[in-house]
Amino acid sequence: MIREIIATQLPVGEKLRIVKNRIEGKDPDSRRIAIVSGIHGDEFEGQYVIYEMARRLQEHPEYLHGSVDLYPALNPLGMDMAVRELPGLHMDMNRMFPGNENGTALEKVAAAIVGDIAGADLCLDIHASNIFVREIPQVRISEEFAERVLPYAQLMNVDMVWTNAAETVHEATLAHSLNLLGVPSFVVEMGVGTRISRHFGNQVTDGIFHLMKHIGMWSGELKSEIQQPVLSTDGEVEFIRSGSTGVFLPEIEHNHFVKKGDKLGEVIDPLRGEVLEEILAQKSGLVFTLREYPFVREGALLLRILTGIDHDE
Amino acid sequence: MFTENIYTVTSPYREDMIIKGYSFGKGDEAACILGSERGNEVQQMYICSQLVKALKELEANGCVSAGKKILVIPVINSLGMNVGEKFFGVENQDINRRFPGRKTGDSADRLAEGIFSKIRNYTYGIQLTSFYMAGEFVPHVRMMETGFQNTSLANLFGLPYAMVRKPTPIDTKTLNYNWQNEMTAAFSLYTNRTDTIDEKSARQAVAAVLRFLTRMGIIRYESHSGYISHVILEQDLTDVHTMSGGIFKGLVSLGEDVRYGHRMAEIIDPYEGYVKETILAPTDGIVFFAHTDPLVTEGDIVYQLIHRLHE
Numbered sequence: 298m299i300r301e302i303i304a305t306q307l308p309v310g311e312k313l314r315i316v317k318n319r320i321e322g323k324d325p326d327s328r329r330i331a332i333v334s335g336i337h338g339d340e341f342e343g344q345y346v347i348y349e350m351a352r353r354l355q356e357h358p359e360y361l362h363g364s365v366d367l368y369p370a371l372n373p374l375g376m377d378m379a380v381r382e383l384p385g386l387h388m389d390m391n392r393m394f395p396g397n398e399n400g401t402a403l404e405k406v407a408a409a410i411v412g413d414i415a416g417a418d419l420c421l422d423i424h425a426s427n428i429f430v431r432e433i434p435q436v437r438i439s440e441e442f443a444e445r446v447l448p449y450a451q452l453m454n455v456d457m458v459w460t461n462a463a464e465t466v467h468e469a470t471l472a473h474s475l476n477l478l479g480v481p482s483f484v485v486e487m488g489v490g491t492r493i494s495r496h497f498g499n500q501v502t503d504g505i506f507h508l509m510k511h512i513g514m515w516s517g518e519l520k521s522e523i524q525q526p527v528l529s530t531d532g533e534v535e536f537i538r539s540g541s542t543g544v545f546l547p548e549i550e551h552n553h554f555v556k557k558g559d560k561l562g563e564v565i566d567p568l569r570g571e572v573l574e575e576i577l578a579q580k581s582g583l584v585f586t587l588r589e590y591p592f593v594r595e596g597a598l599l600l601r602i603l604t605g606i607d608h609d610e
Numbered sequence: 611m612f613t614e615n616i617y618t619v620t621s622p623y624r625e626d627m628i629i630k631g632y633s634f635g636k637g638d639e640a641a642c643i644l645g646s647e648r649g650n651e652v653q654q655m656y657i658c659s660q661l662v663k664a665l666k667e668l669e670a671n672g673c674v675s676a677g678k679k680i681l682v683i684p685v686i687n688s689l690g691m692n693v694g695e696k697f698f699g700v701e702n703q704d705i706n707r708r709f710p711g712r713k714t715g716d717s718a719d720r721l722a723e724g725i726f727s728k729i730r731n732y733t734y735g736i737q738l739t740s741f742y743m744a745g746e747f748v749p750h751v752r753m754m755e756t757g758f759q760n761t762s763l764a765n766l767f768g769l770p771y772a773m774v775r776k777p778t779p780i781d782t783k784t785l786n787y788n789w790q791n792e793m794t795a796a797f798s799l800y801t802n803r804t805d806t807i808d809e810k811s812a813r814q815a816v817a818a819v820l821r822f823l824t825r826m827g828i829i830r831y832e833s834h835s836g837y838i839s840h841v842i843l844e845q846d847l848t849d850v851h852t853m854s855g856g857i858f859k860g861l862v863s864l865g866e867d868v869r870y871g872h873r874m875a876e877i878i879d880p881y882e883g884y885v886k887e888t889i890l891a892p893t894d895g896i897v898f899f900a901h902t903d904p905l906v907t908e909g910d911i912v913y914q915l916i917h918r919l920h921e
Contacts, residue, residue, distance in 0.1 A: 305855070305907060305908045305909055306854055306855035306856075306907065306908035307855050307907055307908075308855045308856055308857070308880060308905035308906055308907060309855075309856075309880045309905070310880070310881070313907075381702070382702075386742065387696055387697065387702075388742060392779075392780050399849065400849075400911070401743065401909070401910055401911055402907040402908060402909040402910045403907075405909050429701065467779075468779035469778070469779045469780050536714075538714070538715075538716065542619075542620045542621060542622060543622050544622070566622060567622070568622065590700070592700060594619065594620075594621070594699060594700075594717040595619075595620065595717060595720065596715060596716045596717040596718075596719065596720045597701075597716060597717055598716060
């Protein structure tokens, strides 16, 4: 059932509508999970996951216990323009939560979203990195809520769960705001902006059904066994940034293991035909983040390597 | 006057972006004035350029106090300014959400760190800045309520109002907040424009900064003593919302004294031209903020009022 969360009159003709699809099973009021996406208008991975959730749930509603709320586009104007921020305002919507019922039009929208999800048993916020770097399927949780959220995150069939040190600015994210309200919430990251990987999407969708089974919301068959994610903290993640400004050419594949000393890529100067910098691995590990966008300034993120994990040759 | 390169951003396709600082006097790092951080802050850059001009003249006349150094940085994101983009670089980053910055971080973190490392030790920090809502303010000085704010000093600018804002999580990455954390007495100075130049309020801002520097003993400058500022808390302002979206026609001006029920604006249907809504003043007050965009979305804040002050 499609429901409208809030409709706000834009200046000319159109309304900004935030909608969700509520799929109800047995005892619809007993439990509720919210799956949201599209806070950043340049991230589309969540479109496939939400489609696949709706498709599978509608195919076998008899196995669903409770309700699933699917929110494909929390920033519909951004998605329509494929821009990350709120168009016009140029603000990151995921820095506006929990919103303000008495604030600006978009602060009211943010408050309406939080108000609608409040009371759910769980919330998953699906992201797709950005247009600059590609990510493996992973869950990100903040240290502050790790104890409560980690047991759920481990069931998500992702490759990795990354517990981040909390930064003050993250207090304005949807996941943080919902966690403060007592709704266990976490962020799923995968793929790259403006693209969809069906493979990653199916992996995460399978994970959501495993999670629902675990909390008693799904009694149907599961597609596969879930994989155990690598659990990591900031200390195990090696950031590799560009030391120069130019064009980055990777020499390795995403989601592959590298050894200390391996050449990972180079930054080149097209005008002079020169290599400005060779990028070498300082530690062995899994390349879980790889730059997709070729132009880099000094400091741009090129790769992230997950260290301290075993890899069989 | 000395010119120094505060930070340089290189590009394979364009000339380097050199952030320039202009210093006056020698000795203690007394006051730093920073202009445009965002590519649309033209008024803020203009005010700083006029300050550089004025301080150059004052220094030539021996009016900068001995042992005091003033640094003015008129513009940071000149790359953005030259191509009409508000934020920095391809990653579209807001520099004023990256302080104190990080040497090992991304391009914007490094840029913020590069600037902050040069300005963190100044006794007084003055930033000309803009607000995220499209509109005009009555010129005022704004401070974050960090526990280190000093509203008595804000009075010395001689502007009509000094405002104290409770920081939200997003504010913790602004220059003003981080300056205060480093024990710099930090002030954000708002005039009534951003992407266009208003000569009158620019002159008012230049005079306010010079007045402040004079009162702190950093320069000698004969000026009008200005206002005795009224200190207001942001949460005490009355927001006036629109109930509909459409064409916005404001009927009152900044600084205007309105009474309860006064007609403040009309919202006009963009197709048929009729008045969809007349916005009335919800209380007696002085117009402190006014929406300026010709279009408006339902629920937006179109005015902020200071409750009417007793005479």
